[in-house]
Amino acid sequence: MEKALKRYSPFFVLPTFLAFLIGFVIPFAEGLYLSFCQFTTVGNAKWVGLSNYKSIFSDASFIHSFKFTVAFAVVSIILINVIAFGLALLLTRNLKGTNIFRTVFFMPNLIGGIVLGYIWQILINCVLSKAAQPLLALNSTAGYWGLIILMCWQQIGYMMIIYIAGLQNIPDDLIEAASIDGASAWTTLWRVKLPMVMPSITICVFLTLTNSFKLFDQNLALTGGDPNHFTEMLALNIYQTFYARAGMQWKGLGQAKAVLFCLLVIVISVLQLRATRSKEVQQ
Secondary structure (H helix, E strand, O other): OHHHHHHHHHHHHHHHHHHHHHHHHHHHHHHHHHOOEEOOOHHHOEEOOOHHHHHHOOOHHHHHHHHHHHHHHHHHHHHHHHHHHHHHHHOOOOOOOHHHHHHHHHHHHHOOHHHHHHHHHHHHHHHHHHOOOOOHHHOHHHHHHHHHHHHHHHHHHHHHHHHHHHHHOOOHHHHHHHHHOOOOHHHHHHHHHHHHOHHHHHHHHHHHHHHHHHOOHHHHHHOOOOOOOOOOOHHHHHHHHHHOOOOHHHHHHHHHHHHHHHHHHHHHHHHHHHHHHOOOOOO
16 A cells, blocks of 8 residues: 555645646746846747846835835834734733633734725824824825834734744743742743744744735835835835836836845845754754
């Protein structure tokens, strides 16, 4: 029976492999080729070499979007993970109503990004109007912090659940041993709990990092890049380059930006995974 399973195992893997090949590998390879071309449709692509990639670094809007995305990612990653871990600590202390709180905090993650964007656009504009401040579309600072608040509100509950799972996986013997040795709650947190939940930290930092860099629908719905593209993140900048401008040169430029963006996210994610996994403790 085992020999028969090994013999026919490729047939079971084949559907998934074909789906991955057709849905990812072939489109990515074609997109990589088109990033070296000028085109309006795939059928009339004209090879231009590295011209599109050279144009990227002279595109002021792309450079600004990159800086804005990095600034957004750093702040959102720190806030989401710190707050989510703090909530996880509170909700693993056998307090009354913890299940209700977990559900309430997790619910925003179930709402689509476009819907969240429009909801928070209305809320923030109401607050700004009460404070006699410009509307969100005219206030770049409000746009930046609006995106931060929206991202935190959506992601904290999801990351909290992952941290709760990590905290509940810590052996009780370790906590008891630390208590017997006279360790304070703060020392137990830093010397026992944090090292033991590093796998959860690795996952949560990875998810928040990639989600922050890839943010598109919330950015489109909340600010649309206004005012004057100041709050335009990388994904939205690529979208605007490819779809909002007519001409062969813009399609190729947009495709080159997309390839560079993909490689950037991959490199940053790999570096983050290596950095956090190196600090994980074997249980």
